[in-house]
Amino acid sequence: MKNTYFTPGPAELYPTIHQHLQRAMDEQIGSISHRSKQFRDLYRFMDEQLRTLLAIPDTHGIFITGSASEVWERMLLNCVEHESFHLVNGSFSQKFYDYANALHKHAHVLEKPFGEGFDAAEIQVPDYAEVVCVTHNETSSGVQMKPSEIHKLKRKNPKKLFCVDIVSSAPYPDLDFSLIDSTFFSVQKAFGMPAGMGIWIASEACLAKAERLQKNDTLTIGAHHTLPALWKHYKDFETPATPNVLYIYLLGKIAEDFNKIGIDTIRRQTEEKARMLYKFIESSDAYEPFVKQERHRSQTVIVATTQKPSSDVIAIGKAANMLVGSGYGKFKESQIRIANFPAVSPEQVNELINQLNKIY
Known part of the structure; x- marks a missing residue:
């Protein structure tokens, strides 16, 4: 049994993944070049299905990473010059904060005990924080911050970039991407796939910040999967490095299944x-x-x-x-x-x- x-x-794997995986094997998806038209069509299809599912506007790009955890580092390197602000109430929001400290950012934190949640009215964002890092669903403690509260907080702080972790909740949260600059998830949770790929959704405002920081000789925004490099290739539905082509195909198919429902x-x-x-x-x-x-x-x-x-x-x-x-x-x-x-x-x-x- x-x-x-x-x-x-x-x-649990999503029930349709077996048929999608079999078709991928029949069509030799795992062997195609990431510089081919066939790959660009797969990436474009996945992009279209996720945009429909999550109501993602054209102002945001959808990028492939090795994991959701990778996005913590990418976001902090590309969008924080000096200061970030973190809402911490569990192990994964804590790790986002820890990454900021490891990268020598000046990281502010508002912390609550494990198992307690945040409401917008109680949060004061530091004046000089450039990015507000929010965990919609804390996997470790079972706490969610309602999207309406995240939106309220953004409206109170319109000039700050907002990055929302939806790793263990996507596609459930109804986020307004006119207010959310960056979000990310991994495929092995609610999308019902094996582990091995992350998705980073980032706005043009994030790209502009990364391009500005890239010109600063005293900073680094990284050498691998920088946001400008990701975006440059994304315009043609390509990636800087060889991605997990099979998973891009599967995610597009499962997102399509979700859209049918x-x-x-x-x-x-x-x-x-x-x-x-x-x-x-x-x-x-x-x-x-x-x-x-x-x-x-x-x-x-x-x-x-x-x-x-x-x-x-x-x-x-x-x-x-x-x-x-x-x-x-x-x-x-x-x-x-x-x-x-x-x-x-x-x-x-x-x-x-x-x-x-x-x-x-």
């Missing part, structure tokens, strides 16, 4: 499944929601504190071929994390609930 993966990444339907289904899970967790004596404020609870990575060791809970799921994630870091043995991505159905979520209910 096959496993169902409720792990928050790598996660409709993004509104995907968002509604995500929220319905999240309600099922939170209702169960709140009503059970064996679990409780880790994130106390309902408005800050993730819809895509549900985190529950377990009364028994989380390894016991995970073992119950595994015995039924249903795998959930452990807690992150110091919460490894006291929490579980449940991925609520499009690849899993309401029926599978209901079966998982039935299994988790067997802890007693």
Whole structure:
């Protein structure tokens, strides 16, 4: 019997990926040149499907990276001359901040305890911060910042570049790209693909900043995958270096599948499944929601504190071929994390609930 993966990444593969992968093998997609018309057509198709899915305007480019983590470094090198500002409330937002310090940027931070969320009204962006770094969905703690709150914060700080991490939530968040300058995700979570590729979406304002910094002899914006180099090749739907051509093909196909369903339907289904899970967790004596404020609870990575060791809970799921994630870091043995991505159905979520209910 096959496993169902409720792990928050790598996660359950999207059901159609098998047929897309077979067609890619039949058409020898993995062997084509990244300087060929066939590749340019694949990249263009992926670009068109993502633009439709996420409502990305022509002012933003869609670039290929090796991972989402790579974008932390690319964004900081290309768009921060001196100062960045980071909202930190979990391990991955912390890593974005750590990257800024490692690159010798003057990094400001507003920090909240693990499991607590941010609202725009409580945030004061430092005057000289050039980029505001926000994590929409903190994979480690199951906290989301509502897009409406991110938009409010940008409107209060219109001259700042805003970079939003949507690694474990895309395509769920309804971001207004007239306000968001940069965002990024990886393919092994909600897009239901194996790990191995990141997507960086960046605006012309980010490009202009990178081009200005590139002229400064006292700075470096990097030597590999600089934003000006990415954008130069992107104009022709090419890449500076050989990319993961197979994954570009697969992402275009899965984004097309999502568009056939409709993004509104995907968002509604995500929220319905999240309600099922939170209702169960709140009503059970064996679990409780880790994130106390309902408005800050993730819809895509549900985190529950377990009364028994989380390894016991995970073992119950595994015995039924249903795998959930452990807690992150110091919460490894006291929490579980449940991925609520499009690849899993309401029926599978209901079966998982039935299994988790067997802890007693």
